[in-house]
Amino acid sequence: MARTTYDELLEAGVHFGHLTRKWDPKMSQYIFMERNGIHIIDLNKTLAKVEEAAAAIKQIVKSGRKVLFVATKKQAKDIVAEHAKSVNMPFITERWLGGMLTNFATVRKSIKKMSNIDKLTKDGTYSNLSKKERLMIQRERIKLETLLGGIADLNRLPAALFLIDVKKEHIAVSEALKLNIPTFAMVDTNSDPSNIDFPIPANDDATKSISLITGIIIKAIEEGLEERKREKDDEAEKEAAQAKAKADAPETAEGKRARKAPVEAAAAVEDDAPAAEGSEE
Template sequence: MANKLEYKDLLDAGVHFGHLTRKWDPRMAPYIFMEKNGIHIIDLNKTLECLEKASFALKNIVRSGRKVLFVATKKQAQDIVAEEAKRLNMPFVTERWLGGMMTNFATIRKSLKKMSSIDKLMKDEAYLNLAKRERLMISREKEKLERVLGGIADLNRLPAALFVIDVKREHIAVKEAQKLNIPVFAMVDTNSDPNGVDFVIPANDDAFKSISLITSHIGKVIEEGLAERKKDKDEASQQKEEEAKKAVDTAEEAK
């Protein structure tokens, strides 16, 4: 398992700071340790416990060869999440969640194909022969599509799980995942509803350090799952080779 996060790591990153008590969601009560100066303090022992469960489940999903979609459209999380998802070659949405991105995936795939065909067109010589205005319109359309769909360009089927930062903000994504029985792993703050999230990670989802620490840990877990999948495939391939060799030897002996 990826290096386990310690209580002190979470404390240093401010993972324990919740929202003002008047902004809380009572459904988060089981994850709250206390109130201090009008702010709810998250129980970090619960965070560590939840993180361990989430890590185990996520690792198994990745090991089976399926994709995890990272979702974070809030400003302080966009770069962290996009960077980690790109590093792991996982799909991500950091600009805007389009309604129906998963529940109406067939339409989204059409847009992805359109983006791909525009890309091919722009590399073609015929593109240079177009009028300047036409070229400008095409490049603008490509930019628009890439901004919203660039992170899922290689996604040819629905993801096996979602990793979400701020379920309150990304409630549409969470609802779509629920409809499709896609498990949701999420950082959930004290002002959010944890219902509908399969693997709640109670944590401060506003602070840069907190988002960075949790996302980085999830990234390491996914990386481990990918490494184990590669190992499994190599072992299976080696076994096949040995079996084929045995079969050849047996056939030669039979002659």
């Protein structure tokens, strides 16, 4: 079953590209026509690409890995943050810090600093500080939460990136490229799709378009998580059934001999042991 339809894409305005004078020639393969000075995206290709991206991202999540969502443009940040939270995936919606992936160890230190501030407030140390110190710590905590709150639970590099507007998020794309991290992205007619592993030709400015495409990706992630859970449950049931069958199985003659062998050997050693000193012969 298709994850979306041509009509849904049309209604969301996914087909509207940028002005023809702002286009990137590398997007020509995804452009259907030009109307009133605006490029129109070929929705048949969008349908095919979104299906391909959803299937690939589902397999990544099914293997137990994380997908990092990146959307710092105004009209996308709230939509992406809300969707990412619904499936417990990390996200960046404020500002991409240079080295977020290539210098991940340093970023982890900042996240740890944020958790240390939280510990101060819980163990009572925070209340013993001066008003000025408390204010400084509070401001730093808010700043860290704004920038890194979405990746607080990310303990290792993500397995993939999903981006809105690759032109705006070019630093994230270049870092992912250096580390060979697969990238999934909504690519508009003014962007270069050549560095994206799974480009989805779509309008990356309209909220309806962003919401529809992101929703499809989230649905694929949900499917991957469900399948992973189902496989784990099936495996646990199988192991429990095997253990029960083993416990209920009648003991074979060979098993009895194996169980008696240590007891008989111990008895033989005891019989062969020399009498204690001072005992009567």
